[in-house]
Amino acid sequence: MTTTLQLLQQASQAVACLQSCSDSLIQQILNDTALALLANMESILKANEEDLSRMDTSNPKYDRQKLTESRLRGIAEDMQNVSALPSPLGKTYSETIRPNGMTIRKISVPFGVIGVIYEARPNVTCDVFSLCLKSGNVCVLKGGSDADCSNRALVRIIHQVLEKYQLNPALCTLLPPDREATAELLNAVGLVDLVIPRGSSSLIQYVRDHARIPVIETGAGICHTYFDIAGNKEKGQAIINNAKTRRVSVCNALDCLLIHDQRLADLPYLCQLLSQHQVIIYADEPAFKALQGNYPPDLLQQATEESYGTEFLDYKMSIRTVPSLEEALRHIARYSSKHSECIITEDKQNEDIFLQKVDAACVYANVSTAFTDGAQFGFGAEIGISTQKMHARGPMALPELTTYKYIITGNGQTRS
Amino acid sequence: MTTTLQLLQQASQAVACLQSCSDSLIQQILNDTALALLANMESILKANEEDLSRMDTSNPKYDRQKLTESRLRGIAEDMQNVSALPSPLGKTYSETIRPNGMTIRKISVPFGVIGVIYEARPNVTCDVFSLCLKSGNVCVLKGGSDADCSNRALVRIIHQVLEKYQLNPALCTLLPPDREATAELLNAVGLVDLVIPRGSSSLIQYVRDHARIPVIETGAGICHTYFDIAGNKEKGQAIINNAKTRRVSVCNALDCLLIHDQRLADLPYLCQLLSQHQVIIYADEPAFKALQGNYPPDLLQQATEESYGTEFLDYKMSIRTVPSLEEALRHIARYSSKHSECIITEDKQNEDIFLQKVDAACVYANVSTAFTDGAQFGFGAEIGISTQKMHARGPMALPELTTYKYIITGNGQTRS
Known part of the structure; x- marks a missing residue:
């Protein structure tokens, strides 16, 4: 032997x-x-x-x-x-x-x-x-x-x-x-x-x-998507749905949506496709109010501190409302595992600030985080995703x- | 506090x-x-x-x-x-x-x-x-x-x-x-x-x-220089002396000279400058015989197994006689810390084999290992030498x- x-x-x-x-x-x-x-x-x-x-x-x-x-x-x-x-x-x-x-x-x-x-x-x-x-x-x-x-x-x-x-x-x-x-x-x-x-x-x-x-x-991904004050809601809906539901068991799946408080009225639209996949949402107070009556009540819960910084690997997502890009950046710096982070915005300056300041392996603007993958990057193969x-x-x-x-x-x- | x-x-x-x-x-x-x-x-x-x-x-x-x-x-x-x-x-x-x-x-x-x-x-x-x-x-x-x-x-x-x-x-x-x-x-x-x-x-x-x-x-360097059957003895003498004695406390200083057995007659010449620095040599049997009478007897000792794979950081050096380039490569693979390794040869094919096969951060042909240094490499500065x-x-x-x-x-x- x-x-x-x-x-x-x-x-x-x-x-x-x-x-x-x-x-x-x-x-x-x-x-x-x-x-x-x-x-x-x-x-x-x-x-x-x-x-x-x-x-x-x-x-x-x-x-x-x-x-x-x-x-x-x-x-x-x-x-x-x-x-x-x-x-x-x-x-x-x-x-x-x-x-x-x-x-x-x-x-x-x-x-x-x-x-x-x-x-x-x-x-x-x-x-x-x-x-x-x-x-x-x-x-x-x-x-x-x-x-x-x-x-x-x-x-x-x-x-x-x-x-x-x-x-x-x-x-x-x-x-x-x-x-x-x-x-x-x-x-x-x-x-x-x-x-x-x-x-x-x-x-x-x-x-x-x-x-x-x-x-x-390799492996652990606590991933955020930030919907900016200047975000396009059609792109937002598609990206959020894709990043969350394409495959929930992957490390680059969306865990937490950050939304600018001036865009809360668009939150029901942004989350519309998620309910079809029975995604359970853990929303903070303002997001909860915005979704109430617009999202299946059995899938909508109040967020707790444990809702943030969690890798769900499941049909679950948290939402936090932020008053500014800066607050979104602070949330990401605190809770992210530095894997894949995304901003949805039509404001070039906000996009640039986000891309520069977020410390993560892959930082996205107006693209779903589902693309963090060797084949999708054109590498032809992949042995893992380094975190x-x-x-x-x-x-x-x-x-x-x-x-x-x-x-x-x-x-x-x-x-x- | x-x-x-x-x-x-x-x-x-x-x-x-x-x-x-x-x-x-x-x-x-x-x-x-x-x-x-x-x-x-x-x-x-x-x-x-x-x-x-x-x-x-x-x-x-x-x-x-x-x-x-x-x-x-x-x-x-x-x-x-x-x-x-x-x-x-x-x-x-x-x-x-x-x-x-x-x-x-x-x-x-x-x-x-x-x-x-x-x-x-x-x-x-x-x-x-x-x-x-x-x-x-x-x-x-x-x-x-x-x-x-x-x-x-x-x-x-x-x-x-x-x-x-x-x-x-x-x-x-x-x-x-x-x-x-x-x-x-x-x-x-x-x-x-x-x-x-x-x-x-x-x-x-x-x-x-x-x-x-x-x-x-960073740090530990067990470094070899191999004097090949086709080595130029003038270059050899200068490189061996420089690699060993320029500064003995550095990690890229020479620790072990490997010599092709057909060049043992040149060993006294290759080591000539070392005696001026009072370098103690630990030689294997054939090298000891070649140096006897041609190197200060108080500085010449028989090598033991501990003489190899040792980082001396001192005016000390071991010598091993090898029958072939392949045996030199085997010795290096076994004892080297993969820091800086050198061949002295005028045979282009042997040089190429050595440069390809030796697994070390810096592999030299006909150049002193004393050059492993950020400033010498033209980097302008150095925070350390990774091993x-x-x-x-x-x-x-x-x-x-x-x-x-x-x-x-x-x-x-x-x-x-």
Whole structure:
């Protein structure tokens, strides 16, 4: 039985074999893996059924966990798409010749070993492998125990392809699905270069509290949309409805609508489409009055202090009335998780102030926050949405999975 | 008495007042502070004497801690130089218009609050303040207790200048010089965006083990120079001597010379200048034999396993003999701290393999590793040398003190 530490050491040793992989070889491997996933559909679906049989069908995880023929086709297609993206490696960021004649080049290189901790979503296993391999990195996967059979089936096929190319299977290392493995991964100083937790806020907090290796946090989004005194109500209605109801379980879904008090008369119109989705509104006093009689009474409640700064991940939204743009900015600065924030306004000056002053990964003017997503940004793929400021912010794709090094060449220069 | 937590909260609140500071105002403040340091030289030197009086003059920290009239002039000049550098803020990294008509711009913005933990070097207080202010960041300074009087005197003058401009003095926040303040800083989730430890490896390890906020590690350098089968011995002698003896206390000083076994006959020549600096050599068997009789016997010792992977920070160096470039690469992969690594060779193919395969912040060919330094790289300033891969690698200057945000503008776009 290989221990987690041994698995991590093997992953670290596998870095060397990636140094001689060209991008065209990487493309071949990814395309072959995509085909192998389709060819082995039956065994993968069988393993997935084993996972599902241990789970209550009413569990909200059940659907995310479930693989079908068409979902597997989608996973294989995503892998082929990543394969075809431009390589993020070997990019020259800068090149300077210093007065003493030495040349300094700054070029993009892989991190080395990237660990990803995630929950019961077997598609993530394939996404992470393809994004890491495309960016020249070894991946260490720590999936949820609920999806362990599915993950093992998927990784078995990846390993078969790697072995066909005589590559080290530790390029894609799956850890045991227990907490001890997570703890060991978070302590793997010198073996793992970066860890990305993907999942619930409790997972992310656990990682933040225990990691001794660098972390990129993803996930939690407490998102606001501010309807300004100069907001267009048609755009407002469409954006609010889209940001709140398109998918309530995503981190960039709308949590709190801020409305300028001089536009309270338009609030029933702005919220009109929400009632069709049975969105429960927690409104402050002025907003509650404006909505009373204009919104289904069973869906309308008084806001409490807990209504603000909450990520609902549900058909729920709070509303706060503000007397000015400045007060909206103060509310956002206090309650936002710095993920995705939006202003609806036709006033260019207010728009500029909002875009400049709001500190968030993605700041929107007259566009739904539903667009915070690697594919929507044109990145072609995404490994997660960073909610921290270091290294990567917002949607992270291939370039964010690289670091850089300085290469200095000369003919004997010494420093005086 | 203000608690550390209150100081951190004040620093976090001070972020807002920087949003309205133009670069020309920042330049004025830095230039005024430089003048104020010179005008208050007497009180600063007096405070510094108080610190020095508590310290043994034989303590190696004594000299780093000591301020003089000329050193203060240097500190003021550095501040004026940082003031004159181009602002790293508001830089547009990319701008795309998506098929639905929305525009996505990626622009550089400040982190917010940057904490720096350092030891007894009062000049760092002024460096960190000027680099953080220039990049739009609030700085939280946690200096060593040995330098507390000096630090307080310097920060008092900085505060006087900030108050003259009616700016929040918490823009430059000095924490109490105790371990409790360090612990509180490392736990300041939501208040401090980034912490940079500068100092001994025990300090850096403490930070790595205890931080719950993002960290950029700096400092430890276990650096190798490989003299290849095709190395030029004149360049080799000069580079080895320079990398080892220019300043032994710096992180990019040479620790271990790797030599191709077919060039052992040149080893006495390569090490010739080292004996003038009384460099103690720890040589493996073949290198020991090659040097015996050609190097002062009192400075020549047999290498042990501890001779490798050690950062000497002293007039000491180890030598290992290798049969091939591949073996040199393996040694470096095993023992290097991925800081600064060098090859000396006239063989272009070996050079290319080395530059590609060595995983380090700075990889050199035929240039002394002594150049790993922000000023030498032409950055104009430096806040430290990162030894990790996330966010920043190698010398860090103003651009590394910024993050970015995405600004998305449109006319009502929603996602289908």
